[in-house]
Amino acid sequence: MSVYLESENIITSLGFSVEENMKAMGEGISGIQMCSNTTLSDQAFPVSLVDKNRLNAALSGFSLPDDSTFGKLVFLSAKEALKGSSVDPSDPRTVFILSTTKGNIELMRGKGNNAGNNRLLLWHSADQIRRYYGNPNKVIVVSNACISGLLAMIVGQRLIKNGDYDHAVIVGADVVSKFIVSGFQSFLSLSANPCKPFDRDRDGLTLGEGAGTVVLSNRRPNGRKTVTELVSGASANDANHISGPSRTGEGLYIALKQALKGIDEDPGFISAHGTATPFNDDMESIALTRAGLAHIPANSVKGFIGHTLGAAGIIESLIGAWCLSENMMLKNMGLQHQGLVNSLNTPIENLQQPFRTFVKTASGFGGCNAAALFRKHE
Amino acid sequence: MPLHYFESMNNPVIRKYVSVDNRSVKVNGTGLLLNEQGADFGEFMKQIYHSCSISYLKFFKMDPQSKLGFVAAKILLQDDDRDRFEPEEKAIVLANSASSLNTDEKYFESINDIPSPAVFVYTLPNIVAGEICIHHNLKGENTFFIQEESDIQFMVSYLNILFNTTSTRKVIAGWVEVDLADNYRAFLMDVEKENGGESQGNFTVDFIHQIFKL
Numbered sequence: 001m002s003v004y005l006e007s008e009n010i011i012t013s014l015g016f017s018v019e020e021n022m023k024a025m026g027e028g029i030s031g032i033q034m035c036s037n038t039t040l041s042d043q044a045f046p047v048s049l050v051d052k053n054r055l056n057a058a059l060s061g062f063s064l065p066d067d068s069t070f071g072k073l074v075f076l077s078a079k080e081a082l083k084g085s086s087v088d089p090s091d092p093r094t095v096f097i098l099s100t101t102k103g104n105i106e107l108m109r110g111k112g113n114n115a116g117n118n119r120l121l122l123w124h125s126a127d128q129i130r131r132y133y134g135n136p137n138k139v140i141v142v143s144n145a146c147i148s149g150l151l152a153m154i155v156g157q158r159l160i161k162n163g164d165y166d167h168a169v170i171v172g173a174d175v176v177s178k179f180i181v182s183g184f185q186s187f188l189s190l191s192a193n194p195c196k197p198f199d200r201d202r203d204g205l206t207l208g209e210g211a212g213t214v215v216l217s218n219r220r221p222n223g224r225k226t227v228t229e230l231v232s233g234a235s236a237n238d239a240n241h242i243s244g245p246s247r248t249g250e251g252l253y254i255a256l257k258q259a260l261k262g263i264d265e266d267p268g269f270i271s272a273h274g275t276a277t278p279f280n281d282d283m284e285s286i287a288l289t290r291a292g293l294a295h296i297p298a299n300s301v302k303g304f305i306g307h308t309l310g311a312a313g314i315i316e317s318l319i320g321a322w323c324l325s326e327n328m329m330l331k332n333m334g335l336q337h338q339g340l341v342n343s344l345n346t347p348i349e350n351l352q353q354p355f356r357t358f359v360k361t362a363s364g365f366g367g368c369n370a371a372a373l374f375r376k377h378e
Numbered sequence: 379m380p381l382h383y384f385e386s387m388n389n390p391v392i393r394k395y396v397s398v399d400n401r402s403v404k405v406n407g408t409g410l411l412l413n414e415q416g417a418d419f420g421e422f423m424k425q426i427y428h429s430c431s432i433s434y435l436k437f438f439k440m441d442p443q444s445k446l447g448f449v450a451a452k453i454l455l456q457d458d459d460r461d462r463f464e465p466e467e468k469a470i471v472l473a474n475s476a477s478s479l480n481t482d483e484k485y486f487e488s489i490n491d492i493p494s495p496a497v498f499v500y501t502l503p504n505i506v507a508g509e510i511c512i513h514h515n516l517k518g519e520n521t522f523f524i525q526e527e528s529d530i531q532f533m534v535s536y537l538n539i540l541f542n543t544t545s546t547r548k549v550i551a552g553w554v555e556v557d558l559a560d561n562y563r564a565f566l567m568d569v570e571k572e573n574g575g576e577s578q579g580n581f582t583v584d585f586i587h588q589i590f591k592l
Binding site: 158 | 465466470475476477479482483484485486487489493494495498499501502503504505507508509511512514515516517518519520521522523524525526529532535536539542543544545557558559
């Protein structure tokens, strides 16, 4: 049995659909801008934010299950993806999966004022979207740092392959809040300028806000020039440090090895994690080299849309799938001079060539890593 | 190889299970340590740490949820032969309802003062899994699920998928939570794919319902 990407949506600073996002990225436009909103940070900082006026306009007239920014992103992304889907969200054979790191954390208040607030509970956020669509199944929430989105897709693929469900509606979202901005600032992880993945002068990551939804199904979608299959995926742990990337790329290497087990062809390209922190990108160069993939064209899309945290795995997989269908690979936005422990093949111009497969990777705090293989069918 | 070895393949078993709450620490359902004085969370964790002769200085830097998961896993894997499986064959699948909200609230309180990276790093639920992986050298599958209440049916189903379709041969699985009201509870199981050797029972929904009394 195969599991296909049946329908999808992306909401970022660059647009509210996959097509709109891809048009901008294809033209080399980045959604990262300097922001001097003091509710997010005392100092100006580069960030990729969703246009809130447009978000509100897109949702006017709807009675929203949750009217927070997070609630709106989840609702609109799911709605847009399901609009183009033949999957019935109320079908008992459909399951909803939510991927997020912090959900409604911007609703958090001082100590003692949070215990009764259900909106802070991630399962509650997920349950609201399930209820809205009248889905009868228990909702699944994956919250596993920055691999959450890719891991949620792997979990969905496994449940479908196992016959537990026929379809999975997988929504990932995270909002840029002061909570998150101050945290990454405290780690000295934020870049001064838009992030430069794999560059010798990279100085940190740029945060991004966004949502992504993918409907996975065991039913091959009709009426498309190509379809994308989620072939396999795996997760693994560095067992090394809770916040520092492994110096040997251990977990990512294992995740790649497991995800590509039994696959005898090289992947067409690699959609890497590429946060643009000095240690992360070096770690990826080590892991990809150990996995024998250093020569494969690799990119990070974070120079276009920043690091969208719990949504990143879904958004970036959907970008990769679009590129597969168009036989193109996006350039590494922000990269000028590669500077990595082991050199990688990181194009600085868009590539146009036939691609059949790509690998998506992700790594996160807690030493977690994930990798998945996607294949195009004509 | 004896015939029963083959018959028992793909019949995962629970080798051992550990629960920790504000009343006691139990191993395979039997009390190991009682919180007779009604010590608060921090005191009780220290008592467990010392009574189990744990020596791991990083423990004292951990947030409450990681301390809780760490002691439960330490007791669970105390007599485990680390070399029986490859690190990448050993997975961890945890769940809770409150994510990392207890530490989130602490971090939130610090934002307008001096935000602490040492606290911020614990504002993710899977950090406790990372701490356990580091100490026990688990490099396999990693997933943290957030559930309204413990979903044993799902846990059994998902672990069976891991056993049947991945390299996984051992999973540290269960529930670790310190909630916003400082209530805490951990229930961890050591689940192995192949039968043979010591076991408390089969890895089935019915059996877990019997033992998962927090």
